[in-house]
Amino acid sequence: MDGFYIGHKPVGISSSKFVLDISKSLNTKAGHTGTLDLEAEGIMIVALGQATKYTQYFNILPKTYEAKGILGIKTDTQDISGNVIQKIEDVNITCEELKSVIEKFKGKITQIPPIYSAKKINGKKAYKLARKNQVQSIELKPITVNIYSIELLECNIPKFYIKTVVSTGTYIRTLINDIGDTLKVGATTLIIKRTAIGKFDNESVGKVYSIEEGLYFIPSLILDHSFIKSLKQGKILTYQSQDGMYKILGEDGTFQGLAQIKNNLLKAIRMQSQ
The missing domain is CATH 3.30.70 (Alpha-Beta Plaits)
Incomplete structure (x- = not known):
């Protein structure tokens, strides 16, 4: 299959x-x-x-999430499964203040991935080092991600619910954490649901x-048998079209692979085996 x-x-x-x-x-x-x-x-x-x-x-592809967070609590995992490292009993934040801060996260932002993540450090996953109490050896570099949209769906302080559309590589736990840090009360994640990918x-x-x-998001080129055979043989062909990646389809509509056009030259990237 x-x-x-x-x-x-x-x-x-x-x-x-x-x-x-x-x-x-x-x-x-x-x-x-x-x-x-x-x-x-x-x-x-x-x-x-x-x-x-x-x-x-x-x-x-953009990814859509719904997430529930709670203000006033920080954990070492940035979600409720972790150990509490900070707790504020009286969270003096209004829904209007929360909404204002959330809106500031729209666009390109920088995140530092959580130590309990699959990011690799010297070939080892960060969460494995963290579980071995090797936190001092964990130094994760900031990454740039894109928050295409973000909105406050529900607000019942200290709990809140957001919906966001983000680029690949965005940590929703870290987004909730950073919202709390911006409000100077901390926050951790209770629930994460990914509701769509593209x-x-x-x-x-x-x-x-x-x-x-x-692969609906990649445009198609329909080619005859001789072109497809040449691509599978590794040949670079002259083909006038816009630069970019294309799905290669046979004249019967069957998927044959992916190819790249650059400066009117067509080159196979990955072709189907027969």
Whole structure:
């Protein structure tokens, strides 16, 4: 089976186990296009069969989350599963103040990933070092992410609920944490739900999309057999079109792979095996 399965990962199951269970259930090779925290739930795109060759291209898609946070508490994991490192009993913040601060996070921002994350330090995952109490050896570099939109859905101080659309690599736990820090009271995450990746949302759950359908965000080129054969042989062809990446389709509409056009030269990036 080749294609992209849209699944809903529940809370308490790792992304790797979620993918492994699907792989065993369908008896096919499987891989993910992006993980979710153990304590998070929501949409995951699982590549099946030959679709596993194309997982890296999904990182350009925006991701939509809904998250619940609580002001006045900071934990070492930035979510409620961690150890409390700061607590304020009386959170003197209004909903208007919270909304004003949240709106300031829209656009490109800098985040320092949480120490309990899969970011690697000298080849080792940060969370594994943290669990071994090697916190002093963890020095994570700031990353730039894009918050395309963010809104306050519910406010019942100290708890609040947000919806946000973000770029790949954004840590929602850190976003909640940084909102709390900006308000000078701290905050931690109670709930994270990923409700969409690009156009794939809750209505897509349980469906399998062909490789071509899954890569809907990449434009298509329809080529004849001789062109496709040459691309699979590694030849660079003259082809006049706009620079960029393209899905290559046969004249019968079958997906053949991905290719790049640059300066009117067409070169294969990854082609399907027959």
